[in-house]
Amino acid sequence: MKQSLFESRHKAEWERFALALERLERGKDTSQVGGFPKAYRRLCQHLALAQERGYSSFLIDSLQQQVLRGHQQLYRHRSRLGANLLSFILADFPRLVRAEWPFVLVASLLFFGSLIGVGMLVYVFPELIYNLIPADQVREMQGMYDPVAGHLGRPAERAASEDWVMFGYYVMHNIGIAFQTFASGLLMGVGSAFFLFYNGMVIGAVAGHLSEIGFGQTFWSFVIAHGAFELTAIALAGAAGLQLGWALIAPGRLTRSEALQRAARKSVLLVCGVMMFLLIAAFIEAYWSSKTSVTPLTKYLVGAGLWALVVVYLLFAGRTRHAPE
Amino acid sequence: MLEPTAPPRKAPRAPPLDTRHQVETPEGIDLPLRPAGLMVRAVAFAIDLGIRGLIMGVLFIALAFLGKLGMGLGSLLLFAISWWYMVLFEVLRQGRSPGKQWMGLRVVHDDGTPIGWSASLLRNLLRFVDLLPFGYFLGTLSCLHHPAFKRLGDIAAGTLVIYSERPLMRPQLPDAEPRRSPVALTLAEQRAVLGFAERQGDLSPARVNELAALLAQPLHISAPKAVAELNGIARGLLGPT
Numbered sequence: 001m002k003q004s005l006f007e008s009r010h011k012a013e014w015e016r017f018a019l020a021l022e023r024l025e026r027g028k029d030t031s032q033v034g035g036f037p038k039a040y041r042r043l044c045q046h047l048a049l050a051q052e053r054g055y056s057s058f059l060i061d062s063l064q065q066q067v068l069r070g071h072q073q074l075y076r077h078r079s080r081l082g083a084n085l086l087s088f089i090l091a092d093f094p095r096l097v098r099a100e101w102p103f104v105l106v107a108s109l110l111f112f113g114s115l116i117g118v119g120m121l122v123y124v125f126p127e128l129i130y131n132l133i134p135a136d137q138v139r140e141m142q143g144m145y146d147p148v149a150g151h152l153g154r155p156a157e158r159a160a161s162e163d164w165v166m167f168g169y170y171v172m173h174n175i176g177i178a179f180q181t182f183a184s185g186l187l188m189g190v191g192s193a194f195f196l197f198y199n200g201m202v203i204g205a206v207a208g209h210l211s212e213i214g215f216g217q218t219f220w221s222f223v224i225a226h227g228a229f230e231l232t233a234i235a236l237a238g239a240a241g242l243q244l245g246w247a248l249i250a251p252g253r254l255t256r257s258e259a260l261q262r263a264a265r266k267s268v269l270l271v272c273g274v275m276m277f278l279l280i281a282a283f284i285e286a287y288w289s290s291k292t293s294v295t296p297l298t299k300y301l302v303g304a305g306l307w308a309l310v311v312v313y314l315l316f317a318g319r320t321r322h323a324p325e
Numbered sequence: 326m327l328e329p330t331a332p333p334r335k336a337p338r339a340p341p342l343d344t345r346h347q348v349e350t351p352e353g354i355d356l357p358l359r360p361a362g363l364m365v366r367a368v369a370f371a372i373d374l375g376i377r378g379l380i381m382g383v384l385f386i387a388l389a390f391l392g393k394l395g396m397g398l399g400s401l402l403l404f405a406i407s408w409w410y411m412v413l414f415e416v417l418r419q420g421r422s423p424g425k426q427w428m429g430l431r432v433v434h435d436d437g438t439p440i441g442w443s444a445s446l447l448r449n450l451l452r453f454v455d456l457l458p459f460g461y462f463l464g465t466l467s468c469l470h471h472p473a474f475k476r477l478g479d480i481a482a483g484t485l486v487i488y489s490e491r492p493l494m495r496p497q498l499p500d501a502e503p504r505r506s507p508v509a510l511t512l513a514e515q516r517a518v519l520g521f522a523e524r525q526g527d528l529s530p531a532r533v534n535e536l537a538a539l540l541a542q543p544l545h546i547s548a549p550k551a552v553a554e555l556n557g558i559a560r561g562l563l564g565p566t
Contacts, residue, residue, distance in 0.1 A: 002562070002563060002564055002565060003562065003563045003564070004563050004564040004565075005564075005565075025419075041352060044350070044352035044353075044354045045352075047354055048353065048354060052512075054510075054512040054513075054515035054516055054519075054562075055519070056516070056519035056520070056522075056523055056562075056563065057516060057519065057520050057523060058493065058495060058496055058523055061493055062493050064356065064357065065490045065493065067350075067354055067356060068356050068358075068437065068490060069490070071350055071356060071437055071438070072419070072433075072437070072438065072439050075350075075351075075436075075437075075438045076438055076439065076441070077434060077438055077441045077444070164393065164394050164396075164397030164398070165393050165394075165396045165397040165400070166397070167397055167401075168396070168397035168398065168399065168400035168401040168404075169397075169400050171400070171401060171404055172400045172401070172403060172404040175404065175408070176404070176408075179408065179450055179453065180453055182450060183450050183451050183452075183453035183454050184453065184454060184457075186451055186454045186477055186481060187454060187457075191454070244481065257480055260480065260481050261480075261481060261482070261483045264447050264481040264482060264483075265443065265447075268443045268446055268447045268450075269443070271446070271450065272446075
């Protein structure tokens with residue numbers, strides 16, 4: 001068949017397809033595009049014919065363009081994200097954490113190990129803190145947790161409106177750190193390991209120093225509640241990063257890029273869970289941890305309760321299947 | 326050399342010399358995507374950076390009047406804009422942030438489907454590594470090295486930055502009497518003759534004559550008449566002879 005005949009025979013069909021395509025792309029009323037998949041396959045067939053019969057470049061290119069646009073409308077990746085938020089929170093996220101337990105274990109050891117280790121060291125050898133953290137930062141830190149000052153977390157008086165400021169600041173700062181810890185895992189996992197160790201070290205040094213100079217009460221009662229979510233989140237972000245790095249180091253039977261893509265798809269879900277944890281942490285930190293009207297004992301109790309909650313959630317949530325899944 | 330008889334129709338095509346990325350669809354069609362290179366992506370990023378700077382500047386001035394509440398909102402906004410600007414635009418506007426739209430680019434998955442939440446989040450989170458150790462150094466290296474110009478974030482997320490398709494204009498074929506080709510043409514030769522006719526408007530007359538003269542001998546025609554003859558063959562391929 002000659003090209004002009006082919007074109008004149010199918011012209012009307014192509015124009016109808018272009019119209020449906022435009023409607024879909026604009027996201028308009030999609031009731032009139034029921035026959036779209038069929039029309040799309042017809043168009044694919046026409047393209048194949050046109051290529052096979054050596055029709056002109058213009059015809060083939062324009063058909064190819066239509067097919068590409070149709071392809072964009074017809075095929076989607078199934079998004080596992082946000083499709084079912086509730087089941088993600090209730091079951092999928094803790095399940096994923098348990099499934100990736102080797103990475104979670106290594107990341108936790110790196111982070112909490114350096115935190116506790118450095119904390120003890122600084123507690124025993126107090127002058128060590130000045131090797132780890134600049135002196136004026138140490139002074140600022142001491143100002144924040146001075147028991148006589150009567151306020152917490154920041155050196156100025158805090159009104160209710162300031163809780164807002166701190167909430168914004170914590171979200172920005174903490175999620176930034178978690179994202180960094182995750183992303184740098186792409187460097188063969190070295191970046192994640194470094195950030196896990198480094199953050200653990202800084203937090204441990206501050207904790208050890210403040211306990212040693214007798215500000216322990218104000219410090220620990222301040223951090224215990226939101227620490228449950230914040231520290232766990234950073235460890236989990238590191239685990240996600242280590243997973244990326246491990247896919248590059250030991251891709252198994254896949255090519256490195258394929259292994260990386262698969263690991264990335266899983267780790268991005270972990271990161272979503274991490275963000276959820278950090279939002280909760282920022283909320284607690286801004287509105288509960290900074291309260292001075294609550295006695296330290298209550299704070300310790302609530303904090304311990306939250307730690308237990310996080311551990312129980314990660315270990316046991318989603319073990320049995322429920323109806324909503 | 327033209328072959329004397331019609332060649333087999335299923336001759337394997339030579340791999341193209343250009344940077345096209347072929348995607349095979351479930352319908353068995355090869356869709357060519359055109360990956361965008363480093364420079365055009367850098368310009369698109371610079372535009373996006375400028376827009377973000379502008380938004381933040383305006384918002385911070387506005388929020389400064391709100392005092393403390395404004396500061397809190399400001400840092401939330403800073404967070405949202407620095408980490409979510411790209412993701413939101415890419416997912417909600419079919420892979421185009423304003424800068425990419427300006428430069429005629431968009432982001433798709435490797436298989437040509439529109440980018441989704443997880444891939445977009447991933448490629449933009451991993452931007453942090455591309456930025457290392459300074460000014461997109463690793464990203465640039467990776468982009469220059471990769472056949473489809475991917476930065477590290479694109480490799481991990483399985484995404485591709487491509488040129489958006491532009492509307493095509495129907496080319497005007499030069500007038501000629503339709504005629505049959507004196508020898509059987511292969512598919513590639515048919516396309517070449519049609520391409521010659523379709524692109525004639527963009528070439529200088531001297532170049533047109535030069536190209537046509539190459540075919541004068543194998544088609545058994547005299548060189549000065551070769552252009553008209555080829556246009557005739559092209560017309561003949563399109564319509565009735």
